[in-house]
Amino acid sequence: MSGPTASAPRSTEQESTAGWAPTPALGRAVLLAGLLLVAGVLLGRVDLVVLAAPFALGTAYALRRRPTALPQVWITSAEDGPLVEGGEVSAAVGVGNPDTVDYDVVVVRSRVSPWLRISRAGFASTEPADAPPPAETSTAAGRGRSVADRPFVTSVPAEAAVDLELAGRALRWGRHPVGPAGARVAAAGGLLVSRAVITEPVGVRVYPRTEPFEAVEAMPRAAGLVGAHHSRRPGEGGELAGVRVFAPGDRLRRVDWRVSLRARQLHVAATLSDRDAEVVVLLDVLAEAGRSGGVDGAASVLDTTVRATAAIAEHYLHRGDRVSLLEYGPGARRLRPAAGRRQYLTVLEWLLDVRAEAAQHEPYDQVFGPQLLSSDALVVVLTPLLDERSAQMLARLARAGRFVVAVDTLPADLTPPKDRGWAEVAYRLWRLDRETMIGQLREHGVPVVRWAGAGSLDQVLRDVARLATAPRVGGR
CATH class of the missing domain: 2.60.40.740 (Immunoglobulin-like)
Structure with missing residues (x-):
């Protein structure tokens, strides 16, 4: 037992000393002093020995305390x-x-x-x-x-x-x-x-800088029992639904005394319950376009996607809604729905790992697995619409009865390639094909709006909420 213990300090000292090496200055000093001493002894000249003495003494004095530990x-x-x-x-x-x-x-x-x-x-x-x-x-x-x-x-x-x-x-x-x-x-x-x-x-x-974003309170449907959005279901809330006759179980603080005295019968004020909504932000990471110039320069697709996601999440989480994140790509990362400030910090941390990654196959089934997307959720898709699979995904969500809003994140100042030949013509044809694809999505009931910060989704959310609350007409 004493052998290894005694040899450990020597091994450590050898490893520390092995990290140091002589410099060319040490080699020159030793060589010069040695040559002068040998020449002085062989030739019998004392002056050469005197000349070698400063080099030898200076080297010995400098090496009197050698370092052993590395920095x-x-x-x-x-x-x-x-x-x-x-x-x-x-x-x-x-x-x-x-x-x-x-x-x-x-x-x-x-x-x-x-x-x-x-x-x-x-x-x-x-x-x-x-x-x-x-x-x-x-x-x-x-x-x-x-x-x-x-x-x-x-x-x-x-x-x-x-x-x-x-x-x-x-x-x-x-x-x-x-x-x-x-x-x-x-x-x-x-x-x-x-x-x-x-x-x-x-x-x-x-963390990404959140762009100013405000949206109307119109939501297609609300799922929870608490929140800032008003539902059609009677219950405890702040939105007045009417006045009705008092019934067992009603609270006395709900009694409308003015109507009760006039009708000579107790009446209570009926309210609509406040319910929270679930917002799913879907990030299309199949492709990247544009060149990022940082916070003061131009924004690429990923820059717009990440900053818009942070702004949308901050807005709806501040209103008490539940927000979840999904990636449409081979990684299929997801963040479970939750509310509150902790969820906002989790969203910011989650966004730091967003990367554009091409997929060899259709990631729809991998992203939208069973019971991963609520039927009442508002799905905000941030996509540059550079891949045909992204448009197919939006169409499938609309056909499945989801409430979908597509936000175009392609930079508006995207310039065509400066190559010679047919590059500019091909770019113009691609632009026309992309506009045709956006028109087809709108025909399928998918609103497409360009991200522009505050108020970008106001009109779209009003239209989606109006469609969700409209009565459905069934064929005979």
């Missing part, structure tokens, strides 16, 4: 609250010196996602107050550039640490990595250099 590198991300597109992001790459020997030169470099524009970077010391400060390096970024992808140099005293602070702006939603980060150290007067120590990246969550 420690870590990445921390400061998240005081939810980070939204366009918000300020901050992170730090820490470098620690666990050894008893000072690190003369520390070179730190870190990769950062291009959607995190780092505009300020510099070292901040976290060492004891009585220790000497490190050599601080800071760089100001030019306009539209990130300063993170460059080496930063500092020094770290023994048993201390420094932080390379990175500050900038988040340009787009998603999970963006900060790192991997690495550091190399030179010690013993630059005669020894460590191997590169690399740490794993840290993800920064950037």
Whole structure:
């Protein structure tokens, strides 16, 4: 039992020491001192020995305390609250010196996602107050550039640490990595250099910016017993349905005394119950189009889809409705219906993993399995209508009696390819074919409206609610 225990410290020390290698400066110093000493002894010249003495003594003095421990590198991300597109992001790459020997030169470099524009970077010391400060390096970024992808140099005293602070702006939603980060150290007067120590990246969550969105209260049907939408069913609520004669079980606070005194019989005010609705937001992720320019630039299909989903979910969840999310794609991800602020935060987290992915087969049966979609739910489909299967899916939902609203997420400023030949003509023909497909969907009873923020769905929701409450005419 004592053998392995005694050999463990030596093994650890050997591994730590093995991470250090001599620099060319050490080789040159040893070679020059050795040549001068050998030449002085062979030739009997004392002046050559005197010349070799500074090199030998300087090398020996620098190597009197050799480092044994490699530097420690870590990445921390400061998240005081939810980070939204366009918000300020901050992170730090820490470098620690666990050894008893000072690190003369520390070179730190870190990769950062291009959607995190780092505009300020510099070292901040976290060492004891009585220790000497490190050599601080800071760089100001030019306009539209990130300063993170460059080496930063500092020094770290023994048993201390420094932080390379990175500050900038988040340009787009998603999970963006900060790192991997690495550091190399030179010690013993630059005669020894460590191997590169690399740490794993840290993800920064950037939530989509919710565009202003308001919609009318018209809903096709309501399913729950609580909520902000009025139903046709009598019950406890705030919408007056009429006045009727008092019946056993009625509450006294519902008695209409003015009508009761006039009719000389107790009458109560009848109300309609408040009921919540279920809203299903379906994200078409079969194709992507357009080039994302971040929060200040042009929006791609995924940008519009994700931001519109966040705005729609925020609106209906604020009104007490239940919201669920579905992906129309090979992944067929889904988020169960729920209400409240927790569901809104879950929606934002769920949207961070939205990716466009082509499917080799029809994903309809995979997405709309049995008992996954309520018959009373309002289905809002966010689709660019770039794939014929998306149009077929909308038509099948309409034929199944679902309340469907299609929101066109294709960028309005989508330009044709600039290739020579028939590219522009083919683009115009594709546009005409797409308009024909939208017209066919409207003939099938699927309203198609372009996303334009606040008020985009008002008229469509009124039409859908009017169709849902209209009496159905049966053939004889």
